[in-house]
Amino acid sequence: MPELPEVETIVRDLRGLVTGATIADAEVLKPDLIEGEVTIFAEGVRTRRIAGVDRRAKNILIDLGDDLLVINLGMTGRVLVVEKDAQEPTHLGARFHLTDHRRILYQDVRRFGRLELVSKASWSKRDAALGVEPLSDDFTPEFLKQLAAKSRVAVKTWLMDQARVVGIGNIYASEALFRARINPKRPANRLTRAEAERLRDAVREVLTEAIDFRGTTLLDYRDAAGQKGAFSKRLRVYDRCGEPCVNCGTPIERIVQGGRSTFFCPSCQKR
DNA sequence: AACGCGCCCTGTCCGC
DNA sequence: TGCGGACAGGGCGCGT
Numbered sequence: 001m002p003e004l005p006e007v008e009t010i011v012r013d014l015r016g017l018v019t020g021a022t023i024a025d026a027e028v029l030k031p032d033l034i035e036g037e038v039t040i041f042a043e044g045v046r047t048r049r050i051a052g053v054d055r056r057a058k059n060i061l062i063d064l065g066d067d068l069l070v071i072n073l074g075m076t077g078r079v080l081v082v083e084k085d086a087q088e089p090t091h092l093g094a095r096f097h098l099t100d101h102r103r104i105l106y107q108d109v110r111r112f113g114r115l116e117l118v119s120k121a122s123w124s125k126r127d128a129a130l131g132v133e134p135l136s137d138d139f140t141p142e143f144l145k146q147l148a149a150k151s152r153v154a155v156k157t158w159l160m161d162q163a164r165v166v167g168i169g170n171i172y173a174s175e176a177l178f179r180a181r182i183n184p185k186r187p188a189n190r191l192t193r194a195e196a197e198r199l200r201d202a203v204r205e206v207l208t209e210a211i212d213f214r215g216t217t218l219l220d221y222r223d224a225a226g227q228k229g230a231f232s233k234r235l236r237v238y239d240r241c242g243e244p245c246v247n248c249g250t251p252i253e254r255i256v257q258g259g260r261s262t263f264f265c266p267s268c269q270k271r
Numbered sequence: 272a273a274c275g276c277g278c279c280c281t282g283t284c285c286g287c
Numbered sequence: 288t289g290c291g292g293a294c295a296g297g298g299c300g301c302g303t
Contacts, residue, residue: 032280075295076282076296109282111281151274162298217296218296219283219295220295258275260297
């Protein structure tokens with residue numbers, strides 16, 4: 001469900017809401033959501049103060065001092081900060097009681113998400129295996145072009161590989177390629193310098209705009225207050241199969257790449 | 272090594 | 288109204 005803009009929105013929410021708070025206790029209702037031993041996880045977060053909240057790729061990093069509580073939302077994960085007497089949602093996976101009057105809830109219908117308590121040392125190794133942050137200064141056109149030159153896969157699939165560039169999922173891959181006017185089937189290593197530049201700019205632009213609109217809600221996504229993201233109305237190709245292209249009026253097409261839907265304009269994004 | 276595929280799981284929607 | 292199949296924002300592990 002969540003790509004970089006949605007995770008970033010939740011991270012900013014959490015940073016404002018729970019930085020400085022202390023976790024009194026944790027209850028795990030769906031043990032398969034926890035990576036590693038559940039009792040160690042629950043014991044490990046108990047009595048810990050939240051020093052900060054950050055994002056790396058599509059992971060939420062909750063800073064507990066020596067350790068990080070790492071949350072990956074999968075497709076349908078939600079992290080909600082609620083008053084302790086608030087009504088609880090269905091499909092609740094874990095409940096974190098704060099020492100104040102609130103709780104952090106982890107909810108996940110499909111249970112593709114994961115919660116994990118890891119030492120900062122071991123996280124830094126995992127971090128190193130992840131690709132470049134597209135909103136960082138390291139994501140230059142030269143960098144993108146050189147990285148893409150190593151791969152023959154279709155640029156759409158290439159963009160979604162978290163070992164190369166992080167944070168881009170199925171929605172923003174289609175949206176960025178449309179904005180850059182690049183056909184999603186184009187092999188990554190055949191991108192021209194001009195296309196690499198357009199793609200870099202398009203990726204940064206669409207992710208930044210989506211953050212400004214607090215993410216895209218198709219169905220499941222919610223921020224930490226349970227609110228929907230407003231970027232859905234701004235999508236230009238995703239989930240718009242058959243609708244006219246906003247640039248030229250040609251019907252948007254849907255194809256399948258790597259088992260996932262890709263949306264594009266066959267006229268604006270010629271091969 | 273890089274890549275493609277199946278799978279994890281539940282819910283919704285669409286056509287018949 | 289019911290039912291089967293396709294599909295859904297992610298990521299891992301497998302075989303080639």
